[in-house]
Amino acid sequence: MQIQKTVFISYRRKNMYMARAVYDDLHKRGYDVYLDIETGESGDFSQTILQQIDARAHFLLILTPSALERCTHPDDWLRREIEYAMERQRNIIPLRFENFKFEEVQHFMVSDRLKLLPSYNSVKVDDEYFEAAMDRLRSPNFLNRPIELVLHPASPAVKQAAAEAEAQVAAAPEVTPEQQEAERLFESGYRKSRLLGDYTEAIADLTRVIELRPDDAEAYHWRGLARFNIGDHEGIFSDLKTALHLNLDDLRAPIIRSMIAKQEGDLDLALFEAEIGVHQNPNDSEAFHRRGYVRDEKGDFDGAIADYTEAIRLNPKFGLAYNNRGIARRKKGDIDRAIADYTEAIHLNPQFVMAYYNRGLAFEKKGDKTRAIADYKAALRINPHHISARKGLDRVKKSK
Numbered sequence: 001m002q003i004q005k006t007v008f009i010s011y012r013r014k015n016m017y018m019a020r021a022v023y024d025d026l027h028k029r030g031y032d033v034y035l036d037i038e039t040g041e042s043g044d045f046s047q048t049i050l051q052q053i054d055a056r057a058h059f060l061l062i063l064t065p066s067a068l069e070r071c072t073h074p075d076d077w078l079r080r081e082i083e084y085a086m087e088r089q090r091n092i093i094p095l096r097f098e099n100f101k102f103e104e105v106q107h108f109m110v111s112d113r114l115k116l117l118p119s120y121n122s123v124k125v126d127d128e129y130f131e132a133a134m135d136r137l138r139s140p141n142f143l144n145r146p147i148e149l150v151l152h153p154a155s156p157a158v159k160q161a162a163a164e165a166e167a168q169v170a171a172a173p174e175v176t177p178e179q180q181e182a183e184r185l186f187e188s189g190y191r192k193s194r195l196l197g198d199y200t201e202a203i204a205d206l207t208r209v210i211e212l213r214p215d216d217a218e219a220y221h222w223r224g225l226a227r228f229n230i231g232d233h234e235g236i237f238s239d240l241k242t243a244l245h246l247n248l249d250d251l252r253a254p255i256i257r258s259m260i261a262k263q264e265g266d267l268d269l270a271l272f273e274a275e276i277g278v279h280q281n282p283n284d285s286e287a288f289h290r291r292g293y294v295r296d297e298k299g300d301f302d303g304a305i306a307d308y309t310e311a312i313r314l315n316p317k318f319g320l321a322y323n324n325r326g327i328a329r330r331k332k333g334d335i336d337r338a339i340a341d342y343t344e345a346i347h348l349n350p351q352f353v354m355a356y357y358n359r360g361l362a363f364e365k366k367g368d369k370t371r372a373i374a375d376y377k378a379a380l381r382i383n384p385h386h387i388s389a390r391k392g393l394d395r396v397k398k399s400k
Contacts, residue, residue, distance in 0.1 A: 003057045003147050007033045008090070010081045011062035014218060017175045017183045018097055018125075019062050025134045027169075031143075032056070036165050037172060048161045049077075050084055057147045059085040060137075061094045061117075065191035066218075068108040072283035072314075073251065083113045093142050094122035095133075099187060104195045107315040110283050127184065182212040190222055197319040197349040199226040217246035221256065228259065229320055231354070237263055251280055255290045262294060270294045285315035289324070296328050304328040319348035323355045330362055338362050353383045360392055372396050 007026055011019040016037065023035045034052045053059060061082060071079040085092055094117060096102075102118040109115050123142060125133040137143055189205030192198040206223035209216055224239030240256045258273035274291035281287035292307030308325035312318055326341030342359035345352050360375030373396050379389035 004144060005031045006056040007031050007058045007060060007143070008053050008056040008085070009033060009035045009060045009062065010078060010085070011035075012064070012067050012078060014066060014186065015062050015064050015097075015183065017180050018064065020169070020172070020175055021130065021180075022060060022062070022095065022134070023169060025131075026138075026143075029138070034162055034165060035169055037168055048157075049081060051155065052162060053081065053085050053090060054088060057091055058143055059090040059092045061092065062097065063094050063100045063122075064097045064187045065099055065104070065195060066187060067100075068105050068114075069194070070251070071108050071114055072110050072281070074111075079111070079114065082117070083111065086113045086116065091143075091145070091147060092120050093137070094120055095137070096122050096124045097187070098126050098184070099191050104191070104317070107285060107317075178212050182209050182216070185209045185212075186216070186219055189219070189226075193222045193226040193229075195317070197229075197352060199230045202226040203230075203232075215246055217243045220246065221252060224256075224259075251284075254280060255287060258290055258294060262297060267294060267298050271298065283314060285311040285318050285321065288314065289318065289321050292321070292328070293324060296324070296331070301328045301332045305332075317348055319345040319352055319355070322348070323352065323358060326355075326358055326362070330358070330365070335362050335366055339366075351382055353379050353386055353389075356382070357386065357389045357392065360389065364392065364396055369396050369400055 009019050009023055019035055023033050026033050034056060036049070067078065070076045073079070109117060121141065123133055123137050185205045186209045189202045189209060192205065193202035203223055203226045206219045206226065209219040210223065213219065220239045220243040224236050224243060227236045227239065237260055240260055244253060244256055254273045254277035258270045258277060261273060262270035271291070271294045274294045277287040278291050288307045288311040292304040292311065295307060296304035305325055305328045308321045308328065311321040312325070315321070322341045322345040326338040326345070329341060330338040339359055339362045342355045342362065345355035346359070356375045356379040360372045360379065363372035363375060373393060376389045376393035376396065379386050380393065
């Protein structure tokens with residue numbers, strides 16, 4: 001096998017079908033491709049994976065909106081694969097699937113090596129033009145480029161593992177259009193909820209994912225958070241409890257348990273779980289945001305502001321953190337800085353109903369009735385059924 005035809009595919013399990021599509025295209029064209037679809041992350045897995053990277057010239061990285069989120073954790077396996085491939089100077093080729101943008105996920109690339117990812121020559125992969133993207137991948141600029149590196153021979157055990165992985169892929173059921181659609185919709189819903197703050201549209205996408213994959217813990221998790229963020233309390237905790245029941249990973253579980261405890265009125269337990277979340281996720285903006293929310297509920301406004309500020313440092317585009325920091329500042333009486341926070345939240349998401357409503361409240365408190373009316377009207381244009389904005393508008397008009 002020529003060096004140029006040896007490939008390792010690195011991906012999140014959530015993006016299995018995207019990785020399978022790339023594997024199938026390359027495999028049928030004679031490439032020696034390693035794609036693990038069964039192995040757990042044990043010690044044996046570690047040695048197998050690292051030796052497979054050593055034994056292959058090309059390292060293909062499947063990038064979707066959710067792919068890099070867990071890379072804030074030093075022990076995350078995708079992060080370890082990426083950084084090891086960089087260390088071993090493999091030919092790294094990021095495959096940017098639809099809706100992936102490096103600028104939206106910069107806050108997940110926390111290490112010096114991860115920060116280098118945008119500098120690699122990458123291939124954009126659109127659903128409608130998949131074959132064209134694969135043709136480009138096999139061009140002289142990517143897989144067909146001259147390779148000058150030392151490949152490290154795999155041990156007999158690792159060769160056997162590679163053969164078994166190939167057999168597993170071959171024996172796996174054919175990917176269905178429904179599975180591909182569910183994967184695409186999940187990434188769309190995740191991006192809208194986690195990265196853009198477009199919660200209503202996120203709920204629509206994630207509801208469709210759940211219809212297609214009723215056992216998808218991640219879809220329940222992100223739909224629950226989206227519902228929480230728009231104040232739709234009917235299904236929030238059903239979604240979050242279902243996510244936990246379906247074995248949501250341990251790193252996210254404390255954040256969800258904190259939300260459930262808060263809803264059940266146990267603020268001490270909610271803060272305890274939030275503290276665990278921050279300890280386990282020291283580079284995760286959502287963990288600090290959750291603790292800030294509980295601190296605010298307990299009346300610790302300074303602690304809440306500190307947590308929201310750290311969440312914003314970790315994710316400068318975290319519009320909800322700006323909004324909630326504004327709430328804490330308003331409660332402290334710091335109206336001008338609260339208004340600045342709401343304004344930034346609106347700048348990040350012009351459809352952010354709650355930010356308009358909260359800024360309207362702040363202007364009303366300042367006695368600026370004209371701007372308060374404008375913000376309440378803006379909130380109602382986006383959501384005509386926003387009861388609090390309607391009450392605020394009526395209240396200010398009557399007081400003029």
